[in-house]
Amino acid sequence: xxxxxxxxxxxxxxxxxxxxxxxxxxxxxxxxxxxxxxxxxxxxxxxxxxxxxxxxxxxxxxxxxxxxxxxxxxxxxxxxxxxxxxxxxxxxxxxxxxxxxxxxxxxxxxxxxxxxxxxxxxxxxxxxxxxxxxxxxxxxxxxxxxxxxxxxxxxxxxxxxxxxxxxxxxxxxxxxxxxxxxxxxxxxxxxxxxxxxxxxxxxxxxxxxxxxxxxxxxxxxxxxxxxxxxxxxxxxxxxxxxxxxxxxxxxxxxxxxxxxxxxxxxxxxxxxxxxxxxxxxxxxxxxxxxxxxxxxxxxxxxxxxxxxxxxxxxxxxxxxxxxxxxxxxxxxxxxxxxxxxxxxxxxxxxxxxxxxxxxxxxxxxxxxxxxxxxxxxxxxxxxxxxxxxxxxxxxxxxxxxxxxxxxxxxxxxxxxxxxxxxxxxxxxxxxxxxxxxxxxxxxxxxxxxxxxxxxxxxxxxxxxxxxxxxxxxxxxxxxxxxxxxxxxxxxxxxxxxxxxxxxxxxxxxxxxxxxxxxxxxxxxxxxxxxxxxxxxxxxxxxxxxxxxxxxxxxxxxxxxxxxxxxxxxxxxxxxxxxxxxxxxxxxxxxxxxxxxxxxxxxxxxxxxxxxxxxxxxxxxxxxxxxxxxxxxxxxxxxxxxxxxxxxxxxxxxxxxxxxxxxxxxxxxxxxxxxxxxxxxxxxxxxxxxxxxxxxxxxxxxxxxxxxxxxxxxxxxxxxxxxxxxxxxxxxxxxxxxxxxxxxxxxxxxxxxxxxxxxxxxxxxxxxxxxxxxxxxxxxxxx
DNA sequence: GCAAGGTC
Numbered sequence: 001x002x003x004x005x006x007x008x009x010x011x012x013x014x015x016x017x018x019x020x021x022x023x024x025x026x027x028x029x030x031x032x033x034x035x036x037x038x039x040x041x042x043x044x045x046x047x048x049x050x051x052x053x054x055x056x057x058x059x060x061x062x063x064x065x066x067x068x069x070x071x072x073x074x075x076x077x078x079x080x081x082x083x084x085x086x087x088x089x090x091x092x093x094x095x096x097x098x099x100x101x102x103x104x105x106x107x108x109x110x111x112x113x114x115x116x117x118x119x120x121x122x123x124x125x126x127x128x129x130x131x132x133x134x135x136x137x138x139x140x141x142x143x144x145x146x147x148x149x150x151x152x153x154x155x156x157x158x159x160x161x162x163x164x165x166x167x168x169x170x171x172x173x174x175x176x177x178x179x180x181x182x183x184x185x186x187x188x189x190x191x192x193x194x195x196x197x198x199x200x201x202x203x204x205x206x207x208x209x210x211x212x213x214x215x216x217x218x219x220x221x222x223x224x225x226x227x228x229x230x231x232x233x234x235x236x237x238x239x240x241x242x243x244x245x246x247x248x249x250x251x252x253x254x255x256x257x258x259x260x261x262x263x264x265x266x267x268x269x270x271x272x273x274x275x276x277x278x279x280x281x282x283x284x285x286x287x288x289x290x291x292x293x294x295x296x297x298x299x300x301x302x303x304x305x306x307x308x309x310x311x312x313x314x315x316x317x318x319x320x321x322x323x324x325x326x327x328x329x330x331x332x333x334x335x336x337x338x339x340x341x342x343x344x345x346x347x348x349x350x351x352x353x354x355x356x357x358x359x360x361x362x363x364x365x366x367x368x369x370x371x372x373x374x375x376x377x378x379x380x381x382x383x384x385x386x387x388x389x390x391x392x393x394x395x396x397x398x399x400x401x402x403x404x405x406x407x408x409x410x411x412x413x414x415x416x417x418x419x420x421x422x423x424x425x426x427x428x429x430x431x432x433x434x435x436x437x438x439x440x441x442x443x444x445x446x447x448x449x450x451x452x453x454x455x456x457x458x459x460x461x462x463x464x465x466x467x468x469x470x471x472x473x474x475x476x477x478x479x480x481x482x483x484x485x486x487x488x489x490x491x492x493x494x495x496x497x498x499x500x501x502x503x504x505x506x507x508x509x510x511x512x513x514x515x516x517x518x519x520x521x522x523x524x525x526x527x528x529x530x531x532x533x534x535x536x537x538x539x540x541x542x543x544x545x546x547x548x549x550x551x552x553x554x555x556x557x558x559x560x561x562x563x564x565x566x567x568x569x570x571x572x573x574x575x576x577x578x579x580x581x582x583x584x585x586x587x588x589x590x591x592x593x594x595x596x597x598x599x600x601x602x603x604x605x606x607x608x609x610x611x612x613x614x615x616x617x618x619x620x621x622x623x624x625x626x627x628x629x630x631x632x633x634x635x636x637x638x639x640x641x642x643x644x645x646x647x648x649x650x651x652x653x654x655x656x657x658x659x660x661x662x663x664x665x666x667x668x669x670x671x672x673x674x675x676x677x678x679x680x681x682x683x684x685x686x687x688x689x690x691x692x693x694x695x696x697x698x699x700x701x702x703x704x705x706x707x708x709x710x711x712x713x714x715x716x717x718x719x720x721x722x723x724x725x726x727x728x729x730x731x732x733x734x735x736x737x738x739x740x741x742x743x744x745x746x747x748x749x750x751x752x753x754x755x756x757x758x759x760x761x762x763x764x765x766x767x768x769x770x771x772x773x774x775x776x777x778x779x780x781x782x
Numbered sequence: 783g784c785a786a787g788g789t790c
Contacts, residue, residue, distance in 0.1 A: 035789090059788025191784080509786090
């Protein structure tokens with residue numbers, strides 16, 4: 001009989017495929033590897049009966065390495081590693097698998113490759129082919145292409161067998177060889193040098209890898225952004241309305257905030273002249289809060305990190321255990337679309353007896369499950385979902401992750417939450433403020449998905465065109481705050497965005513750079529670089545090769561894609577990349593002093609052993625504590641600059657009466673206000689007396705900076721930085737500020753941060769709208 | 783002793 005050897009990427013896939021195609025009649029026997037069984041059944045293939053033999057590998061069975069001649073770190077110049085011979089060998093772990101395949105192929109006339117239909121899968125396929133082909137002349141070789149492991153897919157694959165794609169496999173060979181050569185050369189070079197000069201332990205490897213270094217680079221970059229952040233003051237106006245029956249409404253300024261004190265004060269002053277508010281718009285609309293999309297690996301890692309405080313590595317380890325126990329589907333998947341073939345009902349049915357979510361599962365069954373799908377598929381695995389309900393004890397951590405997966409799954413197949421949102425806009429002296437409220441109508445998925453919050457906010461009743469006097473109108477000052485250090489979820493998202501690593505390896509790279517002592521997770525579960533990580537990044541950055549940046553890897557990724565699509569020749573790409581990196585290596589070695597200098601900064605001069613501790617780094621903090629960056633949602637903490645201006649209502653219908661104004665600020669003097677009025681450059685305040693010069697005493701970037709306030713016992717709200725008052729004054733504060741062109745440094749900082757990498761249009765410095773600059777900002781035409 | 787990629 002025609003015998004066909006079918007080889008899948010892992011035992012689980014071989015088992016499922018055999019079970020599906022045989023309609024549960026496949027027999028099982030042992031191979032040499034206790035993890036990779038052999039499944040057999042008869043099948044009608046190519047219109048003739050065939051004996052199908054299914055077995056598997058466990059991912060790659062081969063590994064690339066240098067030959068023994070280049071193994072010595074001490075005797076081989078690392079630059080030689082760019083050209084030294086590299087050989088692929090069956091790994092020790094795969095020796096048993098190799099024996100099984102070699103024994104089985106002898107009996108067969110046909111080989112069908114069932115590895116995952118991705119780039120690595122194609123390469124693993126060739127590892128199998130190269131093992132089998134020499135053993136059997138005339139062996140027919142096919143590739144089964146399938147998008148998921150279901151009966152229909154498997155049958156379709158057998159009816160449409162194709163040839164394996166050599167180009168895809170070649171792309172992986174290029175990646176492997178480059179990773180090895182570059183990683184080994186730089187790792188040996190920097191490890192030996194830094195051990196010798198800075199006294200690192202001979203066991204401490206200071207590795208370089210094309211994924212681990214950009215990962216470290218993300219952490220260092222964010223850390224430095226935070227260290228170098230210059231806080232900017234801003235001003236905003238808030239409006240409150242307290243109604244008699246204890247109802248209260250706070251209105252937000254449509255301009256959000258201004259980064260200049262004077263325009264804000266001018267607007268505030270105008271508002272205070274005519275503080276009558278008029279309701280100009282009331283909009284109510286349905287609002288949905290979407291249920292989560294089907295769960296893929298990256299999302300699971302991010303969620304577990306955020307909600308369960310579990311590291312990516314831990315998450316994957318536990319997921320692996322749950323998978324091995326048959327509780328969840330395969331945990332390494334890029335797919336967030338449930339294939340139409342998958343029957344969700346029994347999967348939901350499994351959960352209906354659980355105390356915590358059983359009732360919800362029943363509700364989903366009654367309503368009919370409707371998964372919310374994402375947009376990705378790896379054509380190999382379904383989204384992560386529960387397979388069965390645990391019958392034994394799970395550890396605490398297993399329980400937590402299983403719960404997350406079940407709740408996510410049930411949420412995904414249920415319904416979006418529904419609410420009614422109301423937005424009320426008011427106009428006060430042509431300035432617009434708004435308030436929004438929310439009433440949740442149907443919680444739906446929120447009932448099971450305890451990780452999402454949607455808070456209700458009730459608004460008082462307002463009528464269109466109604467007028468009222470706010471009970472409080474206040475101008476307050478706040479300050480921008482530096483971006484936060486990266487969480488693991490942030491880091492994984494960045495890696496994914498820049499194509500660093502794969503869904504299966506993100507967590508490993510993050511674990512690796514901690515093991516290497518380049519970075520650590522602090523008590524807030526955020527990553528901060530260690531001095532070794534800082535020194536490495538700084539040293540290499542000074543050389544200008546961007547080795548700690550993601551671009552090199554992204555660029556390689558593009559070339560690999562070109563190889564896969566036949567647009568590039570693998571040998572050309574390999575040669576070009578090796579030449580490029582050899583050159584980078586040579587230049588790096590030539591200017592290695594730059595790395596030494598950076599390391600010296602953190603570990604003291606070479607030759608000292610053990611290295612001295614680095615100077616202490618004070619954590620960035622300011623008078624307003626940690627807050628979001630100003631590009632992030634405005635949850636800023638503020639302090640009151642002007643005395644709260646209480647506007648009291650003195651009649652009952654919220655209308656007509658003019659508020660009693662207390663402590664009303666004097667009208668600003670506009671430009672005159674900041675004109676120096678004597679030889680000492682002391683301006684007049686709004687009371688027309690010499691302003692009082694003060695110095696910022698609070699810790700923060702403005703500490704030590706001089707400013708002017710009202711010289712008349714704080715009677716007015718005058719404020720000006722001393723270094724903004726004259727064209728000749730030069731301010732040199734702490735080392736974060738140094739400028740002599742009379743441009744407030746804050747402006748420069750803002751430009752940098754506004755010029756974001758997505759190339760969005762620059763916003764006006766005053767009102768933060770696009771389409772004009774601060775010079776012709778409409779807010780100045782008051 | 784080095785990388786990154788599969789997987790158990």
